[in-house]
Amino acid sequence: MxxxxxxxxxxxxxxxxxxxxxxxxxxxxxxxxxxxxxxxxxxxxxxxxxxxxxxxxxxxxxxxxxxxxxxxxxxxxxxxxxxxxxxxxxxxxxxxxxxxxxxxxxxxxxxxxxxxxxxxxxxxxxxxxxxxxxxxxxxxxxxxxxLDERPDQVTIINGNIPQTIKAENVKIGDVIQLKPGEKLALDGILISDGNSFNTAALTGESKPDTKTKGDIVLAGMINLNTVSLIEVNTLYSDSKLSKILELVQNxxxxxxxxxxxxxxxxxxxxxxxxxxxxxxxxxxxxxxxxxxxxxxxxxxxxxxxxxxxxxxxxxxxxxxxxxIGAGSKNGILFKGSNFLDTIAKIKNVVMDKTGTMTEGVFMVQEVHFKPEFNKDEILKLVNVLENNSTHPVATAIHHFVGEIDHHLKLENIEEIAGKGLKATYEGKQLLVGNFKLMDKFGISYDTDISKVVYTVIAVAFDKKFVGYLTIADTIKADAEKAINQLKITGIKTTMLSGDKDAVVQYVAQKLGIRNAFGDLLPEDKVEKVKEIKARKESVAFVGDGVNDAPVIAISDVGIAMGGLGSDATIETADIVIQDDKPSKIPMAIKIGxxxxxxxxxxxxxxxxxxxxxxxxxxxxxxxxxxxxxxxxxxxxxxxxxxxxxxxxxx
Structure with missing residues (x-):
């Protein structure tokens, strides 16, 4: 008391x-x-x-x-x-x-x-x-x-004792104690249980953003609820907020x-x-x-x-x-006034799918296994095998199945580049990947994958085809609104993706995008943008700023989604949308x-x-x-x- x-x-x-x-x-x-x-x-x-x-x-x-x-x-x-x-x-x-x-x-x-x-x-x-x-x-x-509100001092936990030090002296691995109402000074990983943060300093949105244990939290976020512990993973000068400030000031x-x-x-x-x-x-x-x-x-x-x-x-x-100030206020960072002029004249917006129009977070949709196999047992084995991968598909399977069963011991685990994973369980072969993996090991299957809209993960055990899981990405809440606003202003939209064409066409149909192309390599995307430019029409490309660097390079304006997730986006693009919202694309054009x-x-x-x-x-x-x-x-x-x-x- x-x-x-x-x-x-x-x-x-x-x-x-x-x-x-x-x-x-x-x-x-x-x-x-x-x-x-x-x-x-x-x-x-x-x-x-x-x-x-x-x-x-x-x-x-x-x-x-x-x-x-x-x-x-x-x-x-x-x-x-x-x-x-x-x-x-x-x-x-x-x-x-x-x-x-x-x-x-x-x-x-x-x-x-x-x-x-x-x-x-x-x-x-x-x-x-x-x-x-x-x-x-x-x-x-x-x-x-x-700049003024960025904290100069932080409280770190040193041997269970809170200690106040200068933010610039904090090292990677230090644990910050953040009280309710305090603003975070450095980027880090939330090691406490879930909490809500005000992200207005980074995104222009005051709506609380709920984070769970293990999530990334960024400098500039304000703790709204309980005391939180954050393990620092970036130096003060390299924090996302520092980069954003440097970008806007320059x-x-x-x-x-x-x-x-x-x-x-x-x-x-x-x-x-x-x-x-x-x-x-x-x-x-x-x-x-x-x-x-x-x-x-x-x-x-x-x-x-x-x-x-x-x-x-x-x-x-x-x-x-x-x-530039109006853009910054709304979480849109223009790297120069010249890009305000250029984006005002844009006639085509070409966009990537994953992480741009979709959340980039995959979820298991359906499991189609043959009845002769124990579904739960196979899923546990798949979960253990996928635990060796950092691919988003592995994360989706882990979320679907749950905790890893450490009693299941897999041997001879091997990654087959571009195809999937292989392992041995109790002397029997386990394969998890795409259907090219099944073909490589001579596993026969009777599934027509061309009719499946979602991404398909095939499973084989003991040289027999078990079945497949379907995994899909979620379309962003404001993606359809963004496309409609672009259409109203007379701007043509095109979607380019390396994902399966059936998936790309499905997402494009949902959003009302007329031109969409899937199964593309980075060089294919470049060719598609060149085709548009050959018609003497200006092009803005919206992507993640890393995989799509070649396309951004030949576009009139490169817009990076994922300003909160990738340092490379800040370096590569001409315009950075901090909160990943597609609706900020037409907003950026309107500001221009x-x-x-x-x-x-x-x-x-x-x-x-x-x-x-x-x-x-x-x-x-x-x-x-x-x-x-x-x-x-x-x-x-x-x-x-x-x-x-x-x-x-x-």
């Missing part, structure tokens, strides 16, 4: 501590946002008071040098950081940056006495920069939360063609804009009779502000980053399409508004205030549009 009270007090204390930490984090986040906006707020207040004095009160003392100094003071909080960035860019050899454009535009405005406009341009630009920072921060939040390094084009475009476009602005300022001197330098300088400055490419430079990478749509909306918005205001400016109808909207206003609208994808439900 005393122990129970102690645990309860400990849990309450932990909860209060967690709530206190959450409150502190929220408070710190609020302060951080306020600090970002503080320079702009100070500048805005000083500017508004100056405008109020200029246009309403009009005091005698607010003139001359005092007025100039006042506007300079209003300019300093927002102007100094930009001037500093401009200088640093110039020193690095990047003269024509957006910071340089803003600097010369605002300093020019001051030079011709347009002080309010000079301050306003820099103020709105700075506010745009803050919104950009917040948008990027929001896009990174899902990834960063995984994703922005792979740029989409649109993003790369805008970067190159900005490098050429910006210097052209600067030279055109110089031309607008000075060339009219030779062609206009009543040339006034101040008027044409003002027009040149308006042109500069309107032409600044920051709306494009900011919003397009942000749009792609938002797409929405990202591309948002990026093009921003491009059209930026160029469209800038073109209209430039025409107005050329006709003398646009002032610096319209120029501010064409630049900063469009940038803000583009940012708000770009972050939209993170709020979408797919």
């Amino acid at each position: 005393e122990h129970c009270c102690s645990d309860s007090h400990h849990e309450t204390k932990e909860k209060n501590h967690s709530e206190h930490d959450e409150h502190n984090h929220s408070s710190q986040e609020g302060k951080s946002i306020l600090n970002l906006f503080l320079p702009s707020l100070i500048s805005l207040l000083i500017l508004l008071y100056a405008i109020f004095l200029d246009h309403f009160i009009k005091p005698d003392w607010f003139l001359g040098w005092f007025r100039v100094v006042w506007y300079i003071v209003a300019y300093i909080p927002v102007g100094i950081p930009v001037l500093k960035e401009s200088l640093e860019s110039i020193l690095k050899g990047d003269i024509f940056s957006e910071f340089f454009l803003m600097s010369i535009a605002t300093i020019g405005a001051f030079a011709i006495g347009e002080f309010p406009e000079g301050v306003a341009v820099m103020l709105f630009y700075s506010v745009g920069e803050v919104f950009q920072s917040l948008a990027v921060k929001r896009a990174k939040a899902n990834i960063k939360s995984l 994703a922005t390094a792979q740029k989409a063609p649109t993003e790369l084009f805008i970067r190159k475009f900005a490098k050429i476009y910006t210097p052209i804009v600067v030279f055109l602005a110089i031309a607008i300022c000075f060339l009219p001197y030779f062609f206009v009779s009543d040339y006034i330098f101040r008027v044409w300088l003002y027009k040149a400055l308006i042109f500069l502000v309107i032409s600044c490419p920051c709306a494009l430079v900011i919003s397009i990478p942000l749009g792609y980053f938002g797409g 399409k929405e990202t591309k749509k948002i990026v093009w909306e921003n491009i059209i918005l930026a160029f469209g508004v800038k073109a209209i205001v430039l025409i107005l400016g050329a006709g003398g109808l646009a002032t610096m205030w319209e120029a501010v909207f064409a630049d900063v206003g469009v940038a803000l609208l583009s940012i708000l549009n770009a972050v939209r994808i993170q709020r979408m439900k797919f």
Whole structure:
């Protein structure tokens, strides 16, 4: 009773501590946002008071040098950081940056006495920069939360004594004690009885995942029930979560063609804009009779502000980053923004069967043994023999028959490659495998296996055919939904498998896949994908990322199922679906399409508004205030549009 009270007090204390930490984090986040906006707020207040004095009160003392100094003071909080960035860019050899454009535009405005406009341009630009920072921060939040919440310390059991050590110091073979509510820091094997875990950090799904003794549990999973013991089988740096974090953090390094084009475009476009602005300022001197330098300088400055490419430079990478973040939030990892573009154009999805559209977990369906044989005795012998194999078929038989009967002693156990197993029991031969094994040893049988839909395991004992077991894989719960969604979007589906053709056709019929091919070797799969590509159609291949590496290599996009089960999938594929759900295939395509749509909306918005205001400016109808909207206003609208994808439900 005393122990129970102690645990309860400990849990309450932990909860209060967690709530206190959450409150502190929220408070710190609020302060951080306020600090970002503080320079702009100070500048805005000083500017508004100056405008109020200029246009309403009009005091005698607010003139001359005092007025100039006042506007300079209003300019300093927002102007100094930009001037500093401009200088640093110039020193690095990047003269024509957006910071340089803003600097010369605002300093020019001051030079011709347009002080309010000079301050306003820099103020709105700075506010745009803050919104950009917040948008990027929001896009990174899902990834960063995984990194921040990964436990630094763990409790290991050392000689029955709990000991807290750094997670990075844990060795393979150490046993971790994981209490309810705690997050696992390293991958391992559950050595306690069954338990439920929250896998949201890895899969994006908060639905509890029940694990039984001997199952793999991964870093990032949260214990939901009783205290569990986990034997570590992977180092801290090699855990699945570490690999996922590394993958998503590096994703922005792979740029989409649109993003790369805008970067190159900005490098050429910006210097052209600067030279055109110089031309607008000075060339009219030779062609206009009543040339006034101040008027044409003002027009040149308006042109500069309107032409600044920051709306494009900011919003397009942000749009792609938002797409990567949206995918990560839903358990879909894009290795780069270029794959968001590619998957948006996919016309064919080619998929493997086992482990992709089916669970990859085989179960015994039927046992067809001849009546003259003792069914239970033969099954026990088969179970003992299959215990020597790691094949999924062996696991299925073990689950069906039950515990191994260790009283049964088999001798001369031998594996026949590609056919099955052979052994001797009490001097009599036992064969378990496919019908090719029966043919090899001259065992006659009267079964027409072409009519059997499932995978067939033949058994012979004492040189006589006993019969066969049928073993089948289970179709994934959301596989049919995934195929239907792909059909709705006009995407063709094809299934390729090395499994028996009858099994492949059966699964394809169940799911509504028109094109399906079985009995294929890896090179046959490659040929099938080449046939599709020969029609000039884009192909995404979905597989396990290991056996199907040749097919992934020639596909436009390689999608790996089994992100939670195989390290190789993370290395091989362009996109990784962490929770193995087929429904994430159409979701990944939708995220790609929405990202591309948002990026093009921003491009059209930026160029469209800038073109209209430039025409107005050329006709003398646009002032610096319209120029501010064409630049900063469009940038803000583009940012708000770009972050939209993170709020979408797919």
